[in-house]
Amino acid sequence: MRGWLLLVLLVGSSSVALAADAARGGVVASVRCKQCHHLDSHARSIGPGLLGLYGRAPTITGVPFDIWDAVSLDLWLTDPRAVKPNTRMAIPPINARDRADIIAWFEQQRSR
Numbered sequence: 001m002r003g004w005l006l007l008v009l010l011v012g013s014s015s016v017a018l019a020a021d022a023a024r025g026g027v028v029a030s031v032r033c034k035q036c037h038h039l040d041s042h043a044r045s046i047g048p049g050l051l052g053l054y055g056r057a058p059t060i061t062g063v064p065f066d067i068w069d070a071v072s073l074d075l076w077l078t079d080p081r082a083v084k085p086n087t088r089m090a091i092p093p094i095n096a097r098d099r100a101d102i103i104a105w106f107e108q109q110r111s112r
């Protein structure tokens, strides 16, 4: 019985430790996205400005999404070419933790 309780506690705490970290995501986004996107403006750079990204419709054509949210952004950032074969957004893979943190940061920016 006590063994089960311990297991439940351990599983519970590890999921807290894995929760997305928006502050870290902002740092990762600066490193991984800023070379091609303004993060604080709607102005186009190599790609569209990403200010207000979370919760708005895509400005690019050819993606099967109505809205940029946690699901569509995770698909896009996992492999843009899998979503839109001829896209010009070519990036090295972003691991799951970095994607989750980047998306949490965009979601946090939504209210600003």
Ligand code: HEC
Pocket (backbone or CB within 6 Å): 029, 032, 033, 034, 035, 036, 037, 046, 047, 048, 049, 050, 053, 057, 058, 059, 060, 061, 068, 076, 077, 084, 086, 087, 088, 089, 090, 091, 094, 102
């Ligand atoms: C090498 C340049 C490059 C990098 C790095 C890059 N992108 Fe892009 N991104 C683009 C281009 C170019 C487009 C337009 C793609 C198209 O029209 O198919 C785009 C489009 C997008 C869009 C669609 C925007 C809209 O208004 O619909 C999102 C979202 C996006 N990028 C997010 C990101 C994020 C987040 C990062 C960092 C993790 C990132 N990109 C890194 C070049 C880049």
